[in-house]
Amino acid sequence: MTDQAGKAHATIAEGALRSALPYRARPKRPNALSASLTFGWRALLKIKHVPEQLFDAVGNPIIFTLMFTYLLGGAIAGSPGAYLQYLIPGILVQTVILITAYTGVNLNTDISKGVADRFRSLPIWRPAVIVGALLGDMVRYALASAIVLALGLILGFRPESVVGVVLSVVLIIVFAFSVSWIWTALGLVARTPNSVLWVSTLIMFPLTFASNIFVEPKTMPGWLQTAVIFNPITHLVSAVRGLMYGTIPVGHIAWLLVGCVVLVVIFAPITMYLYRSKK
Numbered sequence: 217m218t219d220q221a222g223k224a225h226a227t228i229a230e231g232a233l234r235s236a237l238p239y240r241a242r243p244k245r246p247n248a249l250s251a252s253l254t255f256g257w258r259a260l261l262k263i264k265h266v267p268e269q270l271f272d273a274v275g276n277p278i279i280f281t282l283m284f285t286y287l288l289g290g291a292i293a294g295s296p297g298a299y300l301q302y303l304i305p306g307i308l309v310q311t312v313i314l315i316t317a318y319t320g321v322n323l324n325t326d327i328s329k330g331v332a333d334r335f336r337s338l339p340i341w342r343p344a345v346i347v348g349a350l351l352g353d354m355v356r357y358a359l360a361s362a363i364v365l366a367l368g369l370i371l372g373f374r375p376e377s378v379v380g381v382v383l384s385v386v387l388i389i390v391f392a393f394s395v396s397w398i399w400t401a402l403g404l405v406a407r408t409p410n411s412v413l414w415v416s417t418l419i420m421f422p423l424t425f426a427s428n429i430f431v432e433p434k435t436m437p438g439w440l441q442t443a444v445i446f447n448p449i450t451h452l453v454s455a456v457r458g459l460m461y462g463t464i465p466v467g468h469i470a471w472l473l474v475g476c477v478v479l480v481v482i483f484a485p486i487t488m489y490l491y492r493s494k495k
Contacts, residue, residue, distance in 0.1 A: 248341040255348025260355060262322065272318075273360035277311045277367060284430060285371065292431060297372055304368035305456040306429030309388060309449065311364050312357045313424060316392050317416035319353050320399030321409045327494065328408065343488055350396055357392050361385045380459035387459070387472065391452055394476035397483035404490040423449050448475055 246254070263270060281303065284292075289299030323346070326332045335345045365373075365381065375381050399416055406412045426440065427449040433441045444450050451468045458465035 245339055246341075248344060251340040251344035252348040252351060255345055256351035256355075257348075259322070259349045259352025262352075263356060270356075270359070272315050273311060273356070273363055276314065277307050277364045280310070281307050281364075281367060281371065300368070300371055300373050302457075303430065304364070304373040305384070305460055306427075306453050307368075308361060308364045308384070309453050309456055310424045310429055312360050312388050312392050313395065313449065313452075314417075314420055315356065315360055316353070316396045317399050317413055317420070318356075319349060319396040320401075320403030320406070320412040320416065322349060323400055323403035324406055324409045324412050327404070332491075332494070342492065346400055346487060346491060350393060350400070353396060354389055354393055357389045358385065361388060375460040377460060377462045380462060384456040384459045387455060387469065388452065390476055391448075391472055394479040397480055397487055401483050401487045401490060404487065404494055423447060428453050448472070451475075 281300075284303055285296045285300050289296035289303070293299035293302060323332070326335075332345070336342070365385075399412065402415060403409075403412050406415070427444055427447050429449070433444040433450070436444065448471075451471050455465050455468035455472060458468065
């Protein structure tokens with residue numbers, strides 16, 4: 217009798233539990249696209265809750281544009297207004313390229329806080345965490361581009377082709393996306409988020425200044441001109457300037473697209489290997 221009573225009690229308890237819980241079909245496993253978009257939305261929410269991430273997108277272009285235009289513009293181009301037409305495309309490139317480092321910074325932050333371990337335990341497409349973050353950052357690059365262009369228009373920048381401006385922004389975002397894979401790999405091996413930011417700044421500042429962003433390379437020493445010519449930032453700035461002023465610099469664009477493919481082919485597999493093997 218005791219065993220029968222126990223079984224009856226267990227049956228009643230199980231029935232009560234099932235009646236208390238609503239029956240729902242097991243949700244389908246998210247596909248690669250939906251998982252990536254979810255993590256992309258997470259990256260955008262980070263900007264909402266930590267707006268300091270946009271400081272470099274707002275502060276740097278304002279400082280560099282005002283300083284170079286009104287302090288050095290007259291000496292370089294004859295007048296601040298004339299120099300502004302040369303400077304804004306370069307500042308646009310510099311601003312977006314410098315903030316690509318935050319992709320690696322945010323990834324390293326997730327790892328150091330243990331958030332990445334939780335993501336790896338989920339039944340989702342494994343690369344969605346990184347791909348989604350990169351997709352969210354592409355929105356951030358577009359926002360930074362809009363800020364720089366709005367600043368330039370207020371100060372007197374006048375591009376000759378609206379379509380060229382749009383194509384320039386697209387080209388910059390594509391290049392920034394490919395560069396971001398470098399910083400994701402760095403974010404997986406660096407010890408702290410600050411070290412990712414420091415190393416990326418140490419690399420990107422010389423590349424952006426040793427280019428044609430601020431001055432024509434022909435005014436530089438011969439050895440530096442050679443370095444500037446082989447600098448990918450120089451090709452990007454030349455392509456952006458050409459598009460904004462109504463030309464199509466096919467050579468620079470082709471060189472950049474090939475470079476973007478090479479960066480993704482090299483650093484995307486490295487990043488995913490490091491992410492899978494990260495303990």
